[in-house]
Amino acid sequence: MAETGASSFSHEAGAVDIRTSPSDGSRTAGRSTMKVPFLDLRVTDEAEKAALLAAVGGVLDHGRIILGPEVAQFEEAIAGEVKRKFAVGVGSGTDAMILALRAIGIGPGDEVITTPLSFIATANAVRIVGAEPVFADIGDDLTLDPASVVPLISDRTRAIVAVHWAGLICNMPALEAIAHEHELLLVEDCAQSFGARRDGRPAGSWGTVSGFSMNSMKGLASLGEAGAVACDDVEFRDRLVSLRYNGLVDREYCHYMGHNGRMDTIQAAMLLERLRRYPDQLARRRDTAAFYDEALADVVTTPQVPEGSEHAYYTYTIRTEARDALKSHLEAHGIECKIQHDPLMPLQPDFVGKYRGHFPIAQEAIKSVLCVPANEKVSDEQRTYVADCVRAFFQ
Numbered sequence: 185m186a187e188t189g190a191s192s193f194s195h196e197a198g199a200v201d202i203r204t205s206p207s208d209g210s211r212t213a214g215r216s217t218m219k220v221p222f223l224d225l226r227v228t229d230e231a232e233k234a235a236l237l238a239a240v241g242g243v244l245d246h247g248r249i250i251l252g253p254e255v256a257q258f259e260e261a262i263a264g265e266v267k268r269k270f271a272v273g274v275g276s277g278t279d280a281m282i283l284a285l286r287a288i289g290i291g292p293g294d295e296v297i298t299t300p301l302s303f304i305a306t307a308n309a310v311r312i313v314g315a316e317p318v319f320a321d322i323g324d325d326l327t328l329d330p331a332s333v334v335p336l337i338s339d340r341t342r343a344i345v346a347v348h349w350a351g352l353i354c355n356m357p358a359l360e361a362i363a364h365e366h367e368l369l370l371v372e373d374c375a376q377s378f379g380a381r382r383d384g385r386p387a388g389s390w391g392t393v394s395g396f397s398m399n400s401m402k403g404l405a406s407l408g409e410a411g412a413v414a415c416d417d418v419e420f421r422d423r424l425v426s427l428r429y430n431g432l433v434d435r436e437y438c439h440y441m442g443h444n445g446r447m448d449t450i451q452a453a454m455l456l457e458r459l460r461r462y463p464d465q466l467a468r469r470r471d472t473a474a475f476y477d478e479a480l481a482d483v484v485t486t487p488q489v490p491e492g493s494e495h496a497y498y499t500y501t502i503r504t505e506a507r508d509a510l511k512s513h514l515e516a517h518g519i520e521c522k523i524q525h526d527p528l529m530p531l532q533p534d535f536v537g538k539y540r541g542h543f544p545i546a547q548e549a550i551k552s553v554l555c556v557p558a559n560e561k562v563s564d565e566q567r568t569y570v571a572d573c574v575r576a577f578f579q
């Protein structure tokens with residue numbers, strides 16, 4: 185996730201390579217090897233490109249480059265999508281999580297319980313506001329297991345950060361009940377889950393505050409860095425607005441310790457265009473996920489989606505004990521794969537030995553997970569090829 189450019193294969197996306205693998209005595213043998221990039225960040229749809237350029241042109245014309253009118257429109261649109269009273273546009277998903285935690289008063293001396301399996305920004309946001317992350321475990325669906333949270337609650341615990349990992353909403357009813365019983369705040373990290381639903385409720389509508397990333401690799405993607413925080417409480421909203429620019433109130437007076445996490449108008453303008461196309465994009469991702477579910481369920485563990493959940497498929501994550509060999513096999517066939525997120529956050533070099541936690545299931549699970557290309561640009565031909573290559577490996 186740290187890389188910001190197109191993936192390593194992206195310049196060759198769509199190019200057909202004539203290599204064949206001599207070791208592959210299966211259905212794919214003799215077939216030309218296709219390049220399947222994990223992501224291709226180029227804007228290849230001409231109509232979309234024209235719309236994005238027009239959106240940028242509008243900003244160049246009015247000149248309100250930071251927090252301009254498109255930011256306000258974007259905030260209103262996001263609040264509507266995620267069924268919140270307010271959304272505040274910020275500079276990145278990392279900013280969103282830092283500002284969300286700061287706005288609800290999380291700081292030094294506080295503990296925040298979260299999953300071990302997320303992009304490192306989740307835990308770093310907790311550390312940046314001066315609090316300590318505590319790592320619970322995950323369930324079969326690879327999201328935070330509510331039962332594993334309870335034994336970790338101490339008299340310093342102030343909040344739970346639920347990460348809707350890979351695009352699947354956590355068991356929020358259970359987490360809400362725990363938060364209520366123990367008087368904890370509940371925060372959602374929705375960086376990977378814009379558009380996901382559970383029991384009809386969208387990601388971002390469950391916690392006290394919710395953070396989103398719209399960086400260029402996320403589902404709803406800007407052409408750079410962007411994020412948002414959503415909430416229902418006007419006091420939190422006002423504090424977020426101040427915190428995103430150095431804690432200033434009325435432009436002059438610093439009321440809170442803050443930094444610069446403002447949103448660029450150009451990103452908001454382009455995101456408004458992308459938002460229009462998002463339902464089609466999400467439908468295509470779900471279609472490809474359904475295709476893989478059908479094609480692969482008998483050879484690997486496919487994503488476990490509970491009844492009533494609508495997955496946003498930020499990634500399509502399969503699980504197999506033969507993960508490393510399968511990854512090598514797929515890469516040898518031109519298919520770019522990713523392991524998200526290894527090492528687990530509490531096992532990162534700057535975390536080891538510093539924080540409490542108990543996550544044996546995550547430590548096993550991280551050895552078996554693999555994300556295969558499943559974004560909206562993956563063609564019918566490419567996904568058939570990916571599925572054939574996975575199946576060939578197991579035959």
Ligand SMILES: *Cc1c(COP(=O)(O)O)cnc(C)c1O
Nearest residue numbers: 276277278303305306375397399
């Ligand atoms: C991407 C991501 C973030 C951080 O978002 P940026 O926009 O890259 O700063 C935070 N949490 C999760 C779960 C993410 O995937």
